[in-house]
Amino acid sequence: MIQIIEDDLSSAEMIALIRTHLTNLQELAPDSPPQSRHALSLDDLRRRDVTLWGAWHGPTLAGCVALKVLSARHGEIKSMRTATGFERQGIASLMLEHLICVAKERGLYRLSLETGSQPGFAPARAFYQRHGFKECQPFAEYVEDPNSVYMSLELADQQAIPAEPVT
DSSP: OEEEEEEOSOSHHHHHHHHHHHHHHHHHOTTOOGGGOOOOOHHHHTSTTEEEEEEEETTEEEEEEEEEEEETTEEEEEEEEEOTTOTTTTHHHHHHHHHHHHHHHTTOOEEEEEEEOSGGGHHHHHHHHHTTOEEOOOOTTOOOOTTEEEEEEEGGGSOOOOSSOOO
């Protein structure tokens, strides 16, 4: 059973997963210039406008995802990562569903993300498309960039995900 728990970046497991995530992003797009790299650092993930969650399978960290609040109605998905050994088991979908539920509870109407345009990022783009995200124009402080693809999901169009079953 997977438990998704808010995280404060104090565990060695989460720090290691975020470091793996950052290293992997550099490997997928080694030629991207610094201005085209938008992953949040460990310090950035500790900011007040960012909430990080870990997906735990017992004592083992299976993945992570973060929500960065851009405005009262708009949030950005950051640091979505499935840990090695947990790929293709639905962890990413569980984390995304949790994030969407929290975003709705917080009154957000839109979730957006930035990902790479390189071939190595094609699985990520396909994952978000399967979950209803559509390509969009740059948002927040992003600008047109051939190394980036921007995607958004309008939450007002999504059916609410109940927090608990009704009995």
